[in-house]
Amino acid sequence: MDEALxxxxxxxxxxxxxxxxxxxxxxxLNRSGRRLLVLPRFSISLLHRNIALLATVFLGLHVGxxxxxxxxxxxxxxxxxxxxxxxxxxxxxxxTVALDLVAAVVVTGLLRHRLGQRTFKAIHWxxxxxxxxALAHAIGNGTDGTGKWFLVLAVASxxxxxxxxxxxxxxxxxxxxxxxxxxxx
Amino acid sequence: MSRTLHIDWTxxxxxxxxxxxxxxxxxxxxxxxxxxxxxxxxxxxxxxDDAEAADEAIKLCPKLALRVVGGGAGSSxxxxxx
Numbered sequence: 685m686d687e688a689l690x691x692x693x694x695x696x697x698x699x700x701x702x703x704x705x706x707x708x709x710x711x712x713l714n715r716s717g718r719r720l721l722v723l724p725r726f727s728i729s730l731l732h733r734n735i736a737l738l739a740t741v742f743l744g745l746h747v748g749x750x751x752x753x754x755x756x757x758x759x760x761x762x763x764x765x766x767x768x769x770x771x772x773x774x775x776x777x778x779x780t781v782a783l784d785l786v787a788a789v790v791v792t793g794l795l796r797h798r799l800g801q802r803t804f805k806a807i808h809w810x811x812x813x814x815x816x817x818a819l820a821h822a823i824g825n826g827t828d829g830t831g832k833w834f835l836v837l838a839v840a841s842x843x844x845x846x847x848x849x850x851x852x853x854x855x856x857x858x859x860x861x862x863x864x865x866x867x868x869x
Numbered sequence: 870m871s872r873t874l875h876i877d878w879t880x881x882x883x884x885x886x887x888x889x890x891x892x893x894x895x896x897x898x899x900x901x902x903x904x905x906x907x908x909x910x911x912x913x914x915x916x917x918d919d920a921e922a923a924d925e926a927i928k929l930c931p932k933l934a935l936r937v938v939g940g941g942a943g944s945s946x947x948x949x950x951x
Contacts, residue, residue: 860901
């Protein structure tokens, strides 16, 4: 049973990070106001949200299975307070920080209509901190984190998200950027 | 009083989600902003067929710029479940 929990803890962490990477990319694309091939804007918005929620479910399974597993020596305090862990406390602590940030982003996301746009947005920006912290946690703490295939995927993810952020900051990011510049004529 | 979809122009940023969900009610100008196909440009009458799509648009508007005004009991302008 312990073996199974350990294996599940590892794979669920990987799945969660992969889904979060997808969601971050969709979130940035969504902000541009552009469609994705045949996908309308509202579909991208829903995909962004639902993939993030699915990632959060896998994050819950990741933490839950490792809590029950005796090998990881994880306890309830480590889930909430970073850097106190028994095994690689710094890298595990990054995971705790990412978990706390995910909790804040998800809760404020679900309550967006009640909190108002400004609060929602301020917290939602924390995602830009959460994602690299989660990736660092995976590399530094994961059993496969420094494996070749994982590092190749990590480099590809950093390139994708980094490229999306650079695009996000560029002048032509918005679908309507050209028109709003007055370049219609 | 019939239900209308109210666009808060101080919040709207012309992202276009509402125009996709309500193509019969809203067109889009060159800058991306929604344009009512007929009638008032800020308070757009919602027909029976568009009620559900209008609720979706309110929920999904990335700038929270939409709400429902008027209509029967229970429509407070805040979408159910959000």
